Amino acid sequence: AQKVTQAQTEISVVEKEDVTLDCVYETRDTTYYLFWYKQPPSGELVFLIRRNSFDEQNEISGRYSWNFQKSTSSFNFTITASQVVDSAVYFCALSVGANSKLTFGKGITLSVRP
Amino acid sequence: DAGVIQSPRHEVTEMGQEVTLRCKPISGHNSLFWYRQTMMRGLELLIYFNNNVPIDDSGMPEDRFSAKMPNASFSTLKIQPSEPRDSAVYFCASSWGERRYQETQYFGPGTRLLVL
Numbered sequence: 477a478q479k480v481t482q483a484q485t486e487i488s489v490v491e492k493e494d495v496t497l498d499c500v501y502e503t504r505d506t507t508y509y510l511f512w513y514k515q516p517p518s519g520e521l522v523f524l525i526r527r528n529s530f531d532e533q534n535e536i537s538g539r540y541s542w543n544f545q546k547s548t549s550s551f552n553f554t555i556t557a558s559q560v561v562d563s564a565v566y567f568c569a570l571s572v573g574a575n576s577k578l579t580f581g582k583g584i585t586l587s588v589r590p
Numbered sequence: 591d592a593g594v595i596q597s598p599r600h601e602v603t604e605m606g607q608e609v610t611l612r613c614k615p616i617s618g619h620n621s622l623f624w625y626r627q628t629m630m631r632g633l634e635l636l637i638y639f640n641n642n643v644p645i646d647d648s649g650m651p652e653d654r655f656s657a658k659m660p661n662a663s664f665s666t667l668k669i670q671p672s673e674p675r676d677s678a679v680y681f682c683a684s685s686w687g688e689r690r691y692q693e694t695q696y697f698g699p700g701t702r703l704l705v706l
């Protein structure tokens with residue numbers, strides 16, 4: 477069975493602070509995919525990134541960066557110089573094999589105060 | 591390009607009534623997923639289709655729930671009869687599914703269902 481743990485439930489920071497959202501996953505499969513989605517107050521789910529288990533290269537996209545470490549089964553997400561618009565619930569998700577369902581973590585509510 | 595389209599966006603109904611949620615996937619996508627989001631259980635998969643065929647319906651709560659995908663551009667999720675515990679946000683997602691790898695699932699705006 478697959479499992480995603482987002483131990484942090486709520487994080488509050490002041491604008492311009494850096495913040496890291498943690499994600500730990502469990503699976504016995506060697507081929508799997510990791511995702512991050514953002515759910516702003518309006519409610520939609522916005523795709524941020526996909527990573528497969530064979531690519532441990534970290535990725536940076538603007539103020540966003542992701543650190544994938546198979547040794548610790550973690551896929552952490554860092555927002556640099558946070559902004560109020562970053563306030564949202566962030567979900568980490570896992571899928572195993574090809575063309576299958578997403579198993580979501582419980583989500584982390586990030587509040588960025590001006 | 592149009593994203594995943596869901597209707598209605600909001601639905602308020604009374605216990606015992608039939609509810610039908612609709613989804614139009616992104617054109618060209620061949621996999622469609624129905625998820626439900628509640629405070630207690632978070633986001634969980636109900637059912638998914640590949641090439642209009644149901645692949646995994648193990649998440650469907652009970653016989654009151656049914657889903658169909660009559661063609662590549664339309665799917666329905668029906669609850670009959672509805673109960674207050676069905677109140678949730680229902681998301682539809684679609685992706686281009688290949689056997690070799692997992693493509694990204696893109697989500698619709700969701701249908702917020704309230705059963706009184």
